Amino acid sequence: MNKWLKTMLFLVGSAFLTRLIPFSSLFRNLDTMIHEFGHALVTLLLSGSVLRIELYANHSGVTYSAIQDGGRAILVSLSGYVLASLFALLLFYLYSKGRHDWGLILATTVALIMLVMYVRGSFGMMWLGGFIALNVLMLVVWKKASKYYYLLLAFLTLEESVMGSLFLVYAAVVSPSRAGDASNLARMTSVPAIFWAVLFFIFSLLCAKWALGLFFKRERVQPKLQSR
Numbered sequence: 001m002n003k004w005l006k007t008m009l010f011l012v013g014s015a016f017l018t019r020l021i022p023f024s025s026l027f028r029n030l031d032t033m034i035h036e037f038g039h040a041l042v043t044l045l046l047s048g049s050v051l052r053i054e055l056y057a058n059h060s061g062v063t064y065s066a067i068q069d070g071g072r073a074i075l076v077s078l079s080g081y082v083l084a085s086l087f088a089l090l091l092f093y094l095y096s097k098g099r100h101d102w103g104l105i106l107a108t109t110v111a112l113i114m115l116v117m118y119v120r121g122s123f124g125m126m127w128l129g130g131f132i133a134l135n136v137l138m139l140v141v142w143k144k145a146s147k148y149y150y151l152l153l154a155f156l157t158l159e160e161s162v163m164g165s166l167f168l169v170y171a172a173v174v175s176p177s178r179a180g181d182a183s184n185l186a187r188m189t190s191v192p193a194i195f196w197a198v199l200f201f202i203f204s205l206l207c208a209k210w211a212l213g214l215f216f217k218r219e220r221v222q223p224k225l226q227s228r
Helices: 003-018 029-045 071-096 100-117 122-140 143-174 180-189 193-226
Strands: 049-055 061-066
Touching (some): 003 143, 003 193, 029 049, 029 061, 029 071, 029 100, 029 143, 071 100, 122 143, 180 193
């Protein structure tokens, strides 16, 4: 079977199964957190300023920042979906190396930075505080369960990175002026929003293919190690 088709089928199956897990919807905000952090990080790297970040219960978010128009603003608009997909890939890479604890520490650090410096909305602050506390418990107290918790986060983040960009494609077709980052890029470059949305979707699929390849490679190696 074609690897791309396998990737799509696995993502669809994973999206269905993870929705059966209680409270899984809350953890889908991790992708939103990384998306908005990506905007903030690139803004700061390009000498802009981040005013505040909002995270919402419906898994959406927005970053308010000030940066010079032109190429810098384009890079900021590109960064959200791109870094969210790369972060999902990074989680699977760390899992393949047996370092899921590093992934939890990284996610906790990002959440702490956002809570202390940028997020001020009530839901966002509560979600970040709860996420940080649960991660610490997994790292310190519930170490045996941390691997399965980490895999839940990794798969949810991977799913959301793909489904979010797919929804953006739909939005760009139905209402191009309301397609989030794709609309911003269209306004700044005169290139249609659908182009940017499809670009984000293709990139998310590419990252998903690599991520699942790392996951299955790790799962094939583990039984061999246990049999020795």
